[in-house]
Amino acid sequence: MRDDALHEPGQALHVEDLTVSYDGAPVLWDIDLDIPPGVMCAIVGPNGAGKSTLIKAALGLVRPVAGHVRFLGHAVGRMRGRIGYVPQRHSVDWDFPTTVRDVVEMGLYRSLGWFRRPGRDARARALAALADVGMQDYADRQISQLSGGQQQRVFIARALVQDAPILILDEPMAGVDAATEAAIIALLKRLRDDGRTVIVVHHDLTTVRSYFDWLVMLNVRIIAQGPVRAVYTPENLRAAYGRQLAMIGVFDETAP
Amino acid sequence: MTALGDLLGSHVVRTVLTGAALLGALSGMLGAFAVLRRQSLLGDALSHAALPGVCLGFLIAGGRDLGAILAGAFFTGALAALAMMLIVRRTTLKTDAALGIVLSVFFAVGVVMLTHVQAQGGAASAGLGSFLFGQAAAILQSDLWIMGGVGLAALLLTLAFWKEFKLVSFDADFARAQGLPVLALEAALTVMVALAIVVGLQLAGVVLMVALLIAPAAAARQWTGGLGAMVALSAAIGATSGAAGALVSAATRGLATGPVVVLIATAAVVFSLLLAPGRGVIWRARAARRARARIGDGRILTALQGFADAHRDAGYRSEQGMLEAALGVPPPAGRLAALARRGLIRPVAHPPETTPHWELTEAGRAEAAAVSGEDATAREAPR
Structure with missing residues (x-):
C-alpha cells in the first residue's frame, strides 16, 4: 500500500495488525483498533499492558515489528502538524532553563519551519493556549517553579497551540490534584464538543464512565473497544485486569 | 602589575x-x-x-x-x-x-x-x-x-x-x-x-x-x-x-594549564552554587528560614485569634502558657518579640496574674484573617 493513498479515512485512528516487541518479548500483540472522530476515548489496562507503547507506536516514536497505523486515513508522517501530543509529565527535566510561554511555543516550531524564530504571532497564540488551560498569569514564570498540576496544564497548552484535530495524552491525570483533574477533564470535553478527537491513556477505572464516551481496554492484546457503556462490563474488566481487579475494587462501580 | x-x-x-x-x-x-x-x-x-x-x-x-x-x-x-x-x-x-x-x-x-x-x-x-x-x-x-x-x-x-x-x-x-x-x-x-x-x-x-x-x-x-x-x-x-x-x-x-583552568572554573561553580539568588544553597536556606518563621508567626497569630474567638472578646489577653499549649511547643524565642515589633501583638498585664500575656492588635487581627485565608488557597501554590 502506498503511503499517500487514503486508507480508512473515516477513522480518527486506525491501527491494524500492530505488534511491538522489546528484546523479543511482545509488548503489544496483533492490535486491531479503530477510534472514530469526535469521541473522547480512554485507553485503559493494567500496568505493563502497553498503553503508552500503543500511542508511541501510533505516533511513530516506537518502531513496530508489524502492522500499520493511519490517522484520518493518512500515515502519521503526513499528519504531524495535525496531532497534538502530550507526553507523560515525568518524561522531561522541569529544571530546564526556560519559561512557560517558551515551552508552549515549542508546539509551533514545526509550523514555523527551519531558521525562523517564534515572533509576535507565536507569542499571541501561546498566550491564548495558556488562557485555555487557565495558566495565562504564569506565562513568564520559570518552569522549575510550577506544581505538578501546573506542569501538566502547560504540556496540554503546548499541544493545544497547534490547533490540531486529534489530541493524544499520556496519563494527563497522573499526580495532579482533584481540582486540576476536573479542570483538565472539562477542557478536554470542550475540545471534544468542538469536534476534535481526544485520546487519553488513563489509569483510574473509577472515573472512566463519567469522563469518557469511548473506551479501549488493553492488556498486550485488545480486550474490548467501543462505546464506554458497551465495553465497561465486569467480564471485560476481569479479562483485562484478572486478579488485580479485586484489589482495585471496581466491581461495585459496575453496578448501575 | x-x-x-x-x-x-x-x-x-x-x-x-x-x-x-x-x-x-x-x-x-x-x-x-x-x-x-x-x-x-x-x-x-x-x-x-x-x-x-x-x-x-x-x-x-x-x-x-x-x-x-x-x-x-x-x-x-x-x-x-x-x-x-x-x-x-x-x-x-x-x-x-x-x-x-x-x-x-x-x-x-x-x-x-x-x-x-x-x-x-x-x-x-x-x-x-x-x-x-x-x-x-x-x-x-x-x-x-x-x-x-x-x-x-x-x-x-x-x-x-x-x-x-x-x-x-x-x-x-x-x-x-x-x-x-x-x-x-x-x-x-x-x-x-x-x-x-x-x-x-x-x-x-x-x-x-x-x-x-x-x-x-x-x-x-x-x-x-x-x-x-x-x-x-x-x-x-x-x-x-x-x-x-x-x-x-x-x-x-x-x-x-589544565589543572589551573579547572580550579578557576570550579571556584566559579562553588561560588554560584552557594550564592546565586533563587538557586544558591545559602539563598535557599535563608528563604526557607524566612518561610518557616512566617508560618510559625501565622500559627501564633491564629492561635491568639482562636482564643479571642472562643472568649467572644476581640481584646482577649492570652496567657503565654496557653499559647505554648496550643502550639505544642514554646513559641521560638524572639518570634513573639518580633511580632510585637511589627505591631501585630502587644504584651499586656493581666493582674493578679504575673505571667506574661499577649493581645492581638488591630493589625494583628487583620494579619490573622489573611493567614487563615492563605491556608485555604495554599493548595495550588507553586512548590
Whole structure:
C-alpha cells in the first residue's frame, strides 16, 4: 500500500495488525483498533499492558515489528502538524532553563519551519493556549517553579497551540490534584464538543464512565473497544485486569 | 602589575590567551547543551579516548601537526562512542559500566602509545605529554585559525538550529512526534561537543577536559532562567577561566594549564552554587528560614485569634502558657518579640496574674484573617 493513498479515512485512528516487541518479548500483540472522530476515548489496562507503547507506536516514536497505523486515513508522517501530543509529565527535566510561554511555543516550531524564530504571532497564540488551560498569569514564570498540576496544564497548552484535530495524552491525570483533574477533564470535553478527537491513556477505572464516551481496554492484546457503556462490563474488566481487579475494587462501580 | 604588563606585551602570551579564551568559550557554549542533555560523562569518555588518537596523529604526521592530531583525536573519540553504543545495545551492561570500560581501555592504549613515542625520543615528542594535562603555552598562532574556525562553525550552527536544539534538549519525544529529524539534531549536538573536546585538549588535557565542559554550564545555570542566557554566560565563564588559567600557567614555571583552568572554573561553580539568588544553597536556606518563621508567626497569630474567638472578646489577653499549649511547643524565642515589633501583638498585664500575656492588635487581627485565608488557597501554590 502506498503511503499517500487514503486508507480508512473515516477513522480518527486506525491501527491494524500492530505488534511491538522489546528484546523479543511482545509488548503489544496483533492490535486491531479503530477510534472514530469526535469521541473522547480512554485507553485503559493494567500496568505493563502497553498503553503508552500503543500511542508511541501510533505516533511513530516506537518502531513496530508489524502492522500499520493511519490517522484520518493518512500515515502519521503526513499528519504531524495535525496531532497534538502530550507526553507523560515525568518524561522531561522541569529544571530546564526556560519559561512557560517558551515551552508552549515549542508546539509551533514545526509550523514555523527551519531558521525562523517564534515572533509576535507565536507569542499571541501561546498566550491564548495558556488562557485555555487557565495558566495565562504564569506565562513568564520559570518552569522549575510550577506544581505538578501546573506542569501538566502547560504540556496540554503546548499541544493545544497547534490547533490540531486529534489530541493524544499520556496519563494527563497522573499526580495532579482533584481540582486540576476536573479542570483538565472539562477542557478536554470542550475540545471534544468542538469536534476534535481526544485520546487519553488513563489509569483510574473509577472515573472512566463519567469522563469518557469511548473506551479501549488493553492488556498486550485488545480486550474490548467501543462505546464506554458497551465495553465497561465486569467480564471485560476481569479479562483485562484478572486478579488485580479485586484489589482495585471496581466491581461495585459496575453496578448501575 | 608591571609583570602582568610585560606578560601581556609578549606576542606568545597574547596568542596563548586568545587561544585559551576561545577554547573556554567554545566548551562553555557546547557544555551547556551537554549538561542539559545529561551527556557530561560521555564528554569524559570522549576526551580520554582522544589520547590514542593524538598519538596516532603525531605518528602519522611525523611531528606536532595540529590538524593531524585533531583528526586522530576525533577518529578515536568517534570509535569510542561507537564502542559504547554497541556495548549498551548488544550486551546486558548499562551505560555507566560501558562508559567506564571504554574510557579506561582507550586511555590505557593512549598512555601506552604516549610512553612508547616519548621513549623513541625526538625533539617534538616532548610536546606530546602536554596533551595529558594541557599546556596552553604550546598553542601556536597557526593553531588559532583552526580553533577559530571550529568555534565559528559551532556558533553559526547553534544559532541556525537554535529552536530545534532547544526542543531536542528539553523533550526529544515531543520533537520526534512533531516530525523533527531528532536523530540528526542529536548527532549534530554530540559531534559538536566532541569537536569542542578535541580542540580543547591543548588547553585542559584529556584527563581534565570534561571539567571545562561541565563547570561553566553548572555555574551559568545558577544565575540564569533562559537557555540563551545560560549558553552565553557559560561561554563567558569558560572563556574567563581559560584565559585566567593560561595566564597563571604562563606566569609561573612548570604549572600545567589544565589543572589551573579547572580550579578557576570550579571556584566559579562553588561560588554560584552557594550564592546565586533563587538557586544558591545559602539563598535557599535563608528563604526557607524566612518561610518557616512566617508560618510559625501565622500559627501564633491564629492561635491568639482562636482564643479571642472562643472568649467572644476581640481584646482577649492570652496567657503565654496557653499559647505554648496550643502550639505544642514554646513559641521560638524572639518570634513573639518580633511580632510585637511589627505591631501585630502587644504584651499586656493581666493582674493578679504575673505571667506574661499577649493581645492581638488591630493589625494583628487583620494579619490573622489573611493567614487563615492563605491556608485555604495554599493548595495550588507553586512548590
